[in-house]
Amino acid sequence: MRDFRTIIELLKEQLAKGTDxxxxxxxxxxxxxxxxxxFATIKKRNSTPFVEILQYCHQKDLCCNEIFFD
Incomplete structure (x- = not known):
């Protein structure tokens, strides 16, 4: 399972698609x-806000396995 810092980078890549x-x-x-x-507190503690990430995946019709696992 990926840590939150890695998940942040994946979400940033997702947001940046198609833009500079x-x-x-x-x-x-x-x-x-x-x-x-x-968010800063969560990042500092390296804890993952699972519910919020799952809600985002549901809204954008993303597979959460791609976010949480290799």
Missing amino acids: KKIYDKDVAELLHISQSK
Whole structure:
């Protein structure tokens, strides 16, 4: 299972598809409907917000296995 920092990078890649825009942590926090301060705390602790990521996968019709596992 991937750690949260790796998952963040995957989500950034997902957001950046088709654009030249640089994606920041604040963009991922907004994507997951998490405040920037809560996101920073989660990132610091390297804990994964599973519910929020699963909700995002459901909204975008993504396979959550691709996000959480190799």
